[in-house]
Amino acid sequence: MSRSAHPAGPRHADVLPEGHYSAPPADLNTLDPKVWAQTVTRDQDGVVTVGGIDVKALAEEHGTPAYIVDEADFRARARAWRSAFGADADVFYAGKAFLSRAVVRWLHEEGLNLDVCSGGELATALSAGMPADRIAFHGNNKSTEEITRAVESGVGRIVLDSFQEIVRVAHIAQSLGKRQRVQIRITVGVEAHTHEFIATAHEDQKFGIPLAGGQAAEAVRRALQLDGLDVIGIHSHIGSQIFDMSGFEVAAHRVVGLLKDIRDEHGVELPEIDLGGGLGIAYTSDDDPREPHEIAKALTEIVTRECEAARLRTPRISVEPGRAIVGPTAFTLYEVGTIKPLDGLRTYVSVDGGMSDNIRTALYDAEYSVALVSRTSDAAPMLVRVVGKHCESGDIVVKDAFLPADLAPGDLIAVPATGAYCRSMASNYNHALRPPVVAVHEGASRVIVRRETEEDLLRLDVG
Numbered sequence: 001m002s003r004s005a006h007p008a009g010p011r012h013a014d015v016l017p018e019g020h021y022s023a024p025p026a027d028l029n030t031l032d033p034k035v036w037a038q039t040v041t042r043d044q045d046g047v048v049t050v051g052g053i054d055v056k057a058l059a060e061e062h063g064t065p066a067y068i069v070d071e072a073d074f075r076a077r078a079r080a081w082r083s084a085f086g087a088d089a090d091v092f093y094a095g096k097a098f099l100s101r102a103v104v105r106w107l108h109e110e111g112l113n114l115d116v117c118s119g120g121e122l123a124t125a126l127s128a129g130m131p132a133d134r135i136a137f138h139g140n141n142k143s144t145e146e147i148t149r150a151v152e153s154g155v156g157r158i159v160l161d162s163f164q165e166i167v168r169v170a171h172i173a174q175s176l177g178k179r180q181r182v183q184i185r186i187t188v189g190v191e192a193h194t195h196e197f198i199a200t201a202h203e204d205q206k207f208g209i210p211l212a213g214g215q216a217a218e219a220v221r222r223a224l225q226l227d228g229l230d231v232i233g234i235h236s237h238i239g240s241q242i243f244d245m246s247g248f249e250v251a252a253h254r255v256v257g258l259l260k261d262i263r264d265e266h267g268v269e270l271p272e273i274d275l276g277g278g279l280g281i282a283y284t285s286d287d288d289p290r291e292p293h294e295i296a297k298a299l300t301e302i303v304t305r306e307c308e309a310a311r312l313r314t315p316r317i318s319v320e321p322g323r324a325i326v327g328p329t330a331f332t333l334y335e336v337g338t339i340k341p342l343d344g345l346r347t348y349v350s351v352d353g354g355m356s357d358n359i360r361t362a363l364y365d366a367e368y369s370v371a372l373v374s375r376t377s378d379a380a381p382m383l384v385r386v387v388g389k390h391c392e393s394g395d396i397v398v399k400d401a402f403l404p405a406d407l408a409p410g411d412l413i414a415v416p417a418t419g420a421y422c423r424s425m426a427s428n429y430n431h432a433l434r435p436p437v438v439a440v441h442e443g444a445s446r447v448i449v450r451r452e453t454e455e456d457l458l459r460l461d462v463g
Contacts, residue, residue, distance in 0.1 A: 024381035034282040037070035046376030051440030065353035071441035084296035094322025097420040102448035104128035173228035237276025256306040277320035323420035330419030354388010356432040374412035377404035
C-alpha cells in the first residue's frame with residue numbers, strides 16, 4: 001500500500017486554521033506516557049506494542065475496532081490506590097466506568113471493593129465471585145427487585161439517595177429479617193469544575209439529598225429511627241474528571257459539619273465518610289492528574305483537620321475511583337477507512353468505529369489524543385478530525401489532533417485513555433456491533449468481552 005501523501009493536500013502545521021488544539025508535537029512517533037498504558041511502546045519496526053504484543057497482530061486476531069486493555073497496568077493502578085489509602089480506608093472501584101467478570105476477578109485479587117449501581121452490575125459482580133460484603137450498591141432510583149436482591153445477597157452497604165428509598169430499603173430489609181448497612185448520599189452544593197452533565201454535587205440535579213434547608217439532616221433523622229437500617233455514614237460525590245482538590249475540601253467541610261450536627265442531636269458519631277470518586281486522568285498531554293498517594297494524603301489531611309476542628313473522631317474514609325484506574329489502561333484500535341482533506345480547514349479521517357464505541361466526544365465534548373500505531377512516519381503533521389462511520393455530523397472521536405500527512409487507508413490508529421465509559425456507554429446505533437474488549441498480559445491476549453455478532457442483534461428482534 002502506498003504511504004505517499006493523499007491527493008488534494010492535507011493541512012500542514014504551517015497553515016493551520018484557528019481552533020482549540022495544541023501545537024503539533026515535535027515528534028508524532030513519540031507516545032506520551034501520561035496518556036498511554038504502562039507497557040505501551042514501539043518495537044524496532046516502529047509498530048506499537050502493548051503487553052508484549054504488537055497492534056498488527058492484535059488487529060489480525062481480534063479485528064477492529066477493539067478495546068485493548070493492559071492487564072498489568074490495570075492491576076498496578078488498583079494496587080497503587082489500595083496502597084495509597086492503606087488498611088484504615090476503603091477503595092471501591094466504580095463499576096460504571098467499565099465492568100466485566102475478568103475485571104471483577106482482578107479487583108478481588110488486588111484487594112479492592114466494588115461499587116455497583118444497577119441490578120446488572122450487581123449480577124456481574126456476584127457471578128464473578130466478588131464477596132457481597134465488599135460491594136456497595138448505588139443508584140438514584142433502585143427498583144424494589146434490585147434492592148431485594150442486594151439485601152438478600154448481603155451487600156456491604158446500600159447508598160440511600162432519596163426519602164422514598166430510606167423507607168423502601170428499611171421495609172425490604174425488615175421483611176427479610178435483616179438490618180441493612182446504609183450510607184446517605186447528600187449533595188453539598190459544590191460546583192465542581194467539570195462538564196454540566198457530570199457535575200453531581202450542586203443542588204439542581206438528580207442525585208442525593210440536599211444539605212441545604214435541613215433536608216439531609218431530616219433524612220438522617222428518619223433513617224436512624226428505622227429498625228431495618230444501620231446508618232454507617234454519609235456519602236458525597238462532587239463530579240467527574242476533577243483535577244482541583246479544593247472542591248473536595250469544601251465538600252469535606254460541609255459533610256463533617258453534618259456529622260457534628262448528627263452527634264449533637266442524636267448522640268451518635270457515624271463511623272464512615274465516603275468522598276466518592278471523580279479524580280481526573282490524562283486524555284491529552286495538557287492534562288496533569290495527581291498520583292493516588294497525593295490524593296490519599298490530601299483527602300486524609302482534609303478530613304482529619306475538619307474532624308479535629310469539630311471535635312469528632314476521624315471516620316473511616318472511602319473513595320470510589322473508576323476512571324482513575326481503568327481509564328488509562330486501555331486504548332481503542334481502529335483501521336483508517338477514508339481520508340478527506342478540506343482545504344483551509346482540516347483533514348477528516350474516518351475509522352471503522354465512531355460514536356457507537358465512544359460517545360463521550362459527542363456527549364461531553366471530551367478531548368482525546370490519537371496516534372498512528374502500525375508504523376512510524378517522518379511526514380509533516382496534519383491537523384485531523386477523527387470521525388466514525390455513523391449517520392451523524394456529531395460522530396466525532398477526536399475533535400482536533402495531528403497525524404502524519406502520509407496517513408493512508410488501512411493504517412491502524414489508536415485513541416488512548418478509552419478504558420472508562422467507552423465500552424460501558426457503547427451502543428448499537430446504525431446496528432453497529434459493539435467491539436470486543438481484549439486483555440493483554442505478558443505476551444498473550446484474550447477476549448474478556450467478545451465482539452457482538454449479527455446473530456446477537458437478531459436474537460433480540462422477535463418481531
